[in-house]
Amino acid sequence: MEISGRIGSQRHLVAIRDSFxxxxxxxxxxxxxxxxxxxLRDLPTNLRWDGFLSAMAPIVEINSxxxxxxxxxxxxxxxxxxxxxxxxxxxxxxxxxxxxxxxxFLAVVPQTIDVATDLSGVDGSVISSLTEFGMTVSETDGxxxxxxxxxxxxxxxxxxxxxxxxxxxxxxxxxxxxxxMRKNITIKMPDTVPPAVNKAFAAIIPxxxxxxxxxxxxxxxxxxxxxxxxxxxxxxxxLPLMGLSQxxxxxILLTFLVQLFWFFGLHGHNVLAPIMDGVYGAALxxxxxxxxxxxDIAQLPWDWTRGSFDAxxxxxxxxxxxxxxxxxxxxxxxxxxxxxxxxxxxxxIFNINEPVIFGMPVVLNPQFAIPWLITPPILVTIAYxxxxxxxxxxxxxxxxxxxxxxxxxxxATGGSFGAAVxxxxxxxxxxxxxxxxxxxxxxxxxxxxxxxxxx
Numbered sequence: 001m002e003i004s005g006r007i008g009s010q011r012h013l014v015a016i017r018d019s020f021x022x023x024x025x026x027x028x029x030x031x032x033x034x035x036x037x038x039x040l041r042d043l044p045t046n047l048r049w050d051g052f053l054s055a056m057a058p059i060v061e062i063n064s065x066x067x068x069x070x071x072x073x074x075x076x077x078x079x080x081x082x083x084x085x086x087x088x089x090x091x092x093x094x095x096x097x098x099x100x101x102x103x104x105f106l107a108v109v110p111q112t113i114d115v116a117t118d119l120s121g122v123d124g125s126v127i128s129s130l131t132e133f134g135m136t137v138s139e140t141d142g143x144x145x146x147x148x149x150x151x152x153x154x155x156x157x158x159x160x161x162x163x164x165x166x167x168x169x170x171x172x173x174x175x176x177x178x179x180x181m182r183k184n185i186t187i188k189m190p191d192t193v194p195p196a197v198n199k200a201f202a203a204i205i206p207x208x209x210x211x212x213x214x215x216x217x218x219x220x221x222x223x224x225x226x227x228x229x230x231x232x233x234x235x236x237x238x239l240p241l242m243g244l245s246q247x248x249x250x251x252i253l254l255t256f257l258v259q260l261f262w263f264f265g266l267h268g269h270n271v272l273a274p275i276m277d278g279v280y281g282a283a284l285x286x287x288x289x290x291x292x293x294x295x296d297i298a299q300l301p302w303d304w305t306r307g308s309f310d311a312x313x314x315x316x317x318x319x320x321x322x323x324x325x326x327x328x329x330x331x332x333x334x335x336x337x338x339x340x341x342x343x344x345x346x347x348x349i350f351n352i353n354e355p356v357i358f359g360m361p362v363v364l365n366p367q368f369a370i371p372w373l374i375t376p377p378i379l380v381t382i383a384y385x386x387x388x389x390x391x392x393x394x395x396x397x398x399x400x401x402x403x404x405x406x407x408x409x410x411x412a413t414g415g416s417f418g419a420a421v422x423x424x425x426x427x428x429x430x431x432x433x434x435x436x437x438x439x440x441x442x443x444x445x446x447x448x449x450x451x452x453x454x455x
Contacts, residue, residue, distance in 0.1 A: 015089055019085050021273075027070070028400065031397045033063035034067055034292050071292075075165065076105065080098040080101060084098030086170075091182075099207075103207075105165065107214050159289050163238075164241075168237075169217075173210040173214045185205055186202040186205055186206065238282070246303060248384050254275065255380045257272060263373065276309070283306070284305035287300045288398070303388050310351070311383070311408050311409040311423055313379040315427050317354075318353065318357070319376060321353040332438050337438075367441050392413060
């Protein structure tokens, strides 16, 4: 409990968690835009509804604008949010912290863009002429490409692929800024100066040092390795972590830990949010971005994302408690359990399960410890295998967590009926796991002393 409490209150982890939560409206808006285009563009294209496609073209274009202003720039929003939250935890100007983190992240984004133009089918004499004019033509696997270079921010680093860079640089720059602010290494203004001006001038020295430090780190990374800092982070930190997260063992372990924390009354998702959102959330956003670019589910890089837990193992809330409610209503003979189940059922449909967790209670209740701890790991195992076998598509869209089970999986996978059936099937599995323990609870005698101790 003490260790879990410290993890849950550690300022850097809290800042990461709160920053992902703060970005939720942006993630949702972008995901809604992609989801609408699935039904207004992708499915009608497969069905050859040309007239419908023409009519929906303006809406599809607007949705593309929404995506370009949300998920496509997710790393930028996250950098600002992280700087603001972390600076606030240090007790310094949070707005300046957000802006400094934002600027520091942009300072390490590559400033030049390499563009490869496919020359397949171009006559060899033309390619020779291009080379003679001093242009660079590369050849890979027999395919020639014209290589050009232009100045400007590399936009592909500003979306999901840049989240880890935004996290690391945002953390470093904000810590430098906060340290200098707390040491009063600032420009002092007279008391007669308005507070807003005073705050702005106070942040000049710490902010400049933090941004320059980030830029120097980015410059050294490129000079010493030939790779941008973003590429280094992606290659040696982000991809290994993302790859590790895709193993079935990692998925099962994380699911079990969420349940274990909840059993002791700690919000498992909040405690593990830096992993749940930082790794699996990044996988979800990257899947969204890849689908919007390719419109091909087969091209999605990650089988298991943040929404996969909610779609297949948290029906009714943590612990798949909707199945527990159904089991109680079906088998329980204890009036207090049935009353709680009846009161909780309407909220359980929308994945709100605090009445069950704390009303039964499930927390610290040995009667339900075993099914509580083993049910979600079993459910994610089933869903993981079905997804990895290609029977249902990976989750690639963010959906509001209050969306009812079945419908959540359907929307999160871009309209897959198979995913919806899998989610409902897992409820049945969870029901059969909980049922024997609900029946066994009927034989437990509850006296006034027990009720008093529970209260």
